[in-house]
Amino acid sequence: MNNPIPSNKPVSQNLTAGNELVTQQQLSDIQQLMSQMLNEIASLRQEVSSLADLPQQVSQIEQRMMVVGDLYRYETLQEQLASQQWFAADKETVTLIADIAGVSELEDLSPRDVRSFSCGELQVIDRLWNTYSEGRFGFGVQLQIYQAVGGTLETTIGENQALIQRWGAELGWRTGVSAENPGGDRWRKCDELDFSLNAPKGCHPSRWWNSPYGSRMTNYFLNRLMTCEI
Template sequence: MRHWPPEQQIHNGKYIIEAILGGGGFGVTYRAQNLKESKAVAIKTLNANVQGKPNFREYQTKFVNEALSLAKCSHPHVVQVYEVFPETVENIELWCMVMELIDGTNLAEYLEDNGILSEAKALPIIQQVGSALSFVHKQGFTHLDVKPQNIMIRTPPSPPLVRGGVRENTPFSSSPLNKGGQGGAVLIDFGLARQVTAPGKLRTNSNSGAECYAPIELLEKRAELGAYTDVYSLAATLYVMLTGELPFPSQFRKQNIPLTPPKQHNSKISDRVNAAIVKGMELEPQNRPQSVQKWLDLLIPKPASPETTPMISAVGMDYINLRDLLAAGKWKEADEETKRVMLKVAGREKEGWLDKESIEKFPCEDLRTIDQLWVKYSKGRFGFSVQKRIYQSLGGTSSHDSEVWEKFCDQVGWRHGPGMWPLYKWLTFSEKEAPEAHLPVFFKVGSDYGGWGLGSNAFFSRVETCRL
């Protein structure tokens, strides 16, 4: 059967075909209108090439079974399936899957238009896709075709009109990567027929570089595919998001061509993220994390809960008061308590500030405890790890860069204009009103300004070493 032309009506006139949205080695997806509900939808079927294969029924059975399973999935980052139905075409029963039509752009096109992403922008997308994969894995099936082309970035709705007919502009409000306003990532186009592909064949759009996202077990059609298969592809997707480079295909790596660590392409990638990507892209499946969540935990370690955070550290510091202040939302008092305990741990109470040596020797356990308490009680808005993520996303490294430091101070709200010093009196001790990463403050001396945390490069270097 040739592809349906525009104006073709199917399913007893319920849908009318408008155009072909795209296709690959197995399927073709159409834009269509649901005439009964006046709503645009996407409809996917097996394409004309597959329909002519002698094992078409095998493809069709796989397509139907997994389409029905996907239709039962309800997750904010998985494309929604409305219904599955058969359509008789030239004496062939062709099954169709009707899905939501997502308003947005796919991640591949977004990267092509905007270039590589910072960790601060890339990791939330990966977390969203990872949560979607974890969900479908629990339903008993795998995606098998994770790549930027199959990740849609929703376009959030425009800000509401305000007085005078002018739209209210907020930071990043026009970005499709903004999670607010129902933006975010959606996983689409599951590889529903992939498991009946001939060994060594990966039939996809030749321009997509899909083989660079496929693990060795998928290319060799090994008997065992699982969550670790999608782990590889998700890690490879992050590789491309942060570097703009396609990793060597797994079949080449099997010939002793090593994977180039992503940090060699982009020195701004943190050691933690670099290591997580390399681990997720281990050539042999058994060497990778066996679930997406385990891989995400390597990528973005979970902060410990107050129940597991040690309140008395190995050096004898008591963090119960800091915990209680944070739990009560007393942000200013908690900030002062943070300074007090850090100076006491470092033995620098008399000096009132931390020098380079004391920062480099600051116990990781204590630094981690302080950070975990701030992250927990601010719901992820405050903490040293949050500050480090933003600092690195702006290009900050272990070497001092005054321009990056000024940008960081501006973004976290520590100063009120170019050329100004950060002043303690300008701080906002409110979880709702303060910018992300505004607290705790490590720059102050007394009640004015200075550097009780010495400098951003030295401090964040220790935060990185302690793997916060």
């Protein structure tokens, strides 16, 4: 039998090479294990974060359930919007908001009251307007336009009057609007507005915004719409 081909390296070098090979394999296994552990930690953090949000999610669901159980309240508004009676629906929206807030007249509803206004109720009213106008009207549309002209939570807190006028002009609520005067000259009366689908996008509901508290109520309500994620 022939002798095996002798190695050109000393025995000690062969052992060292073997040890290096084992060490690299172990290192690869450790790195893989660490990667798995990091993924598991990230997954656990996500689960913990979800649990932290759970009370708020439950509260939102409870609010929506309460609204669902009170849908008869919105029957008149739904019927008016379905038949495109925009003027009547605009008045009914004011009645609904006053009723939900527990006041008899719009004048009795203060900006402070609006800060705690039910998000679920606002969502129902907005959804009805948005659905039956095919996306032209509703609080959500009005809020989007406010944000498009630069409105933020900070501008509502600062009660930026010039921004409110610019926003009102976009909704068709201001007269004398031009490139030189984007905010317009004055506020239109509610009866002067176009109560049809030809009205500017976001024009309605409009009467609700005509509060005796003026722009302060406007800013507080816009702030509430943002907080409620309308």
